[in-house]
Amino acid sequence: MSSNAGADHVRQLPAGADAASTLLEVSGLRVSFTLSDGRRLTAVDGINLSVAPSEAVGLAGESGSGKSTVVGAIMGLLAPNGRIDAGSIRYRGLDLVAKGAPLRRTRWREIAVVFQGSLVALNPVIKVRDQVAEAIELRLGEPAEVAQEKAKHLLHDVGIPEKRLNAYPHQLSGGQRQRAMLAVALSCSPAVLIGDEPTTALDVIVQAQILELLDRMRQEYGLGLILITHDLAVIADMCDRVAIMYAGRIVESGSVKEIFSAPRHPYTQALLGAAPDARAGRRTIKVLEGHPPDLSALPPGCHFAPRCPLADARCREEDPPTIEYADRVTLACHRYSLGDGKPPTPIDAPYPTLELGKR
Amino acid sequence: MSGSTTVTLSTRIRKRVSGGNRIALLLLRRWDARIAIMILSLLTLSGVAPEALVGPLQTATTATADALLPPSGTHLFGTDDLGRDLLNLTVHGARISLVVGALSAAVTLVIGGGIGMVAGYRGGRVDALLMRVADTFLILPTFVLALILAPILRELIGDQTEIFGIRTTLLTIVAVIGFTSWSSTARIVRSQTLSLRERTFVERARLVGLSPMRIIARHIFPNIRTVLLANGIVVIAGSILTESTLSFIGLGDPFQPSWGTILGNAQSAAAPSLGAWWFIAAPGCAILVTVVACTIIGNAIDELLDRDVRVRR
């Protein structure tokens, strides 16, 4: 059972925060980077994202789509050559973008991250238990012995066996390290947990265990969960809502049920059709040709146009507006118009297909 | 410089110019390398034609001024304990220090490079043995070893030999430096050779049936040239430092004084206690400036090589 957080932990909000507002709300976020030769690259171009307590939101997209930049922006950890150009990030109503925002206060205590690549994200010369206890001691102000005890409980909670409680990161298996990273992330009982590709590079069985653990923690702690991944199966398993990202923009978002059963944006359709689905008996896969664009040299119009089978002249000239329908479904594609406000019928994008098993 | 022009310029140059010149051109872009190259050119000039700059080397007999004069209009760097003009001595010293430094570096590179290539290419027992020997040499104390080798070599080479206008005593120093410094070069060359050995063109040469010596000379050596260059410059810097130390303790040649010898004279003349700072400053700054310049260039080449490797991948 949960030890320190949840039950006896009375959440003290940072000054200015409003318990009644949305947990985390990102709107119109634009982030750009200055390259070494002076050019500007817009990594994130007008993103909207929100999370409520105990809700799991997925952010899906290929590598280079800008997903990790969103994490950097929310945590205030962009590289020195990065900058938030526009938009707002609000934690319970607190503006995190404005100058003098209590970023340090919200880091880890309100919003925490489980990074990709646990071997790299953990300090190799410090015991894992100490890395968990560090935040408890230094951010929550608990005395050292208390912090150590809590760390022990947390590690136990996430499933680290007794004999490995004093281990160094390299002494743990990949799955154990990821659990440890989760313990580190939960050490200050945050309200929001962001998982940046938390299960990549783990084998399927371990992946399932980690996801189950994440889900359990979400329920126990009432966490708002943001799952960032390129693996749609993970999102299908874990999330209530999903946003699909392409080249810095969210092209489609809505409930997982809606999006996965009736994908409308051509990119979403390609993503969903790109993997064979043994359970559904599907043996053909859609082939998405080309590769993600160079963000420093984007052509005008829809970012996806060069690869889209439904693209026409207008798509190549004008940016498609993001339309919001009922049930919080959003869509950014010229093919779909607002109509009566109800989510429209999906248009099937004619991708070339490949049938498996046939030569 | 805007992005696209840089790209076009370098690709054009790359196509036309060979490796070594390209490195020189790319080096010139960096401000610190530019200054370093200018300094070294000035020093080389002093080394090649000292007489043109300050006239013939002043000796105890030809010195006309008073001893230990501070810097003035007539004597820019002051005079030493025998009344010799220090500017004169320092400029002439450039030749000795630089030539001895370069020769020592050459010896080091030849021995170290040769042994490194053989060890890296042959591998196995030959490699292990050679590296064990290299390790032994690495730990030998340069200073004491020089003291021991000096009289031995003097007996071997004889007193009157001259190579490149450098007399025996200094040649001893060249030999000593080569003797003690080759091992680190050998290690670097060995690791480079090891990675080269696995490349396809070497495999092919082996299959064709070329002898190991041939392969090393034709295929391996051309590819380690740049590594040797970068390492070589650093070795030159180290050699200049070592040479100055050995000359300081008296192994140098009083008739061909290097910067270290001048400093040794200063020590014997109790210059520090007498406050004759000019006697100490001039040759010492010369050493400092030379070594810093070489190190900067060596590091710059290293960085260029790194970038090259990354681009090629």
Next chain:
Amino acid sequence: MKARRWLLGRFGGAIATILMVLILNFVLFRLMPGSPDRALARNPRVSAAAMEAARVRWGLDKPIFPDQLIAYVGATITGDFGYSVKYGGREVTSVIGEKIGPTLLIVGLGELIALAAGIALGAWTGWRRGRFGDRVGTLGALILYSMPYFWTGMLLITLFATTLGWLPTSGITTPGGPGGIQGAIDLLRHAALPIATIALGLIGQYAILLRSSVAESLREGYVLTARAKGLRDERILRGHILPNALLPTVTLAAINAGYVIGGALTVEIVFSWPGLGLLTQEALQSRDYPILQGVFLLLSVSVVMTNLLADLLYSRLDPRVRHGAAR
């Protein structure tokens, strides 16, 4: 255990290297103009009988190879380094033992100061990588690194001893000076400049090495995690980066310990500091080959030993090496 086997291997390697040094020592000194017994013959204090006994003991009446070589190695291992010419037939071990103290004093203190200052400078510049402070600090370290030790010493004497008169110019104590606490202070005053010289010579290396370690660590994932945790910069540097970045620097310091003794020799000459350096110079001038041989051996062995120590130290400090991967 694998660790023990590795340790034995390193130890064996060290012994092998020392053996090679011994052989080299033997060969070199046999090649030197003036064989040992001739050197002894020049010493009026040694009687004919003792000389003959020494010749027999040294086996100089036997062929050089292998008898003399084995005899030499055997004698050295048992601690018989021969007799000094200059010091009236005293045992080399005793003479060296007497002179090694002052050398260790300035080398030891110099290393410690250089380590502390070098680490501080390295951390400071590494953290500010690329910015002005870094450039200045790195240039400073480079300059210090490129100054010959003896030159630094001479400059320090000229400035602090001669011009400012704060400290004595040479020697280890004031002749006929006070004992007790006053004597200790006198000793420290004399040791100050030599120690400073060695420290300045070493700071550059440590600063540059630590700087690159810190700069590298800054790019590691765990630094991002630490910042995401909301830890302060000072805490990240001290608690996360330094434990990683110190490893190579500490290893370098240990390795250096062996070499620095050699480098201190010129410093001793400049300051007339009565340690191994001055001893070596005198031995060269008076052709006291046994002493030179002894010093040579001592320096080589100390380098081998400190290298071994450095390896051991590293394996104990780096948990990845100490514990090895679990799976």
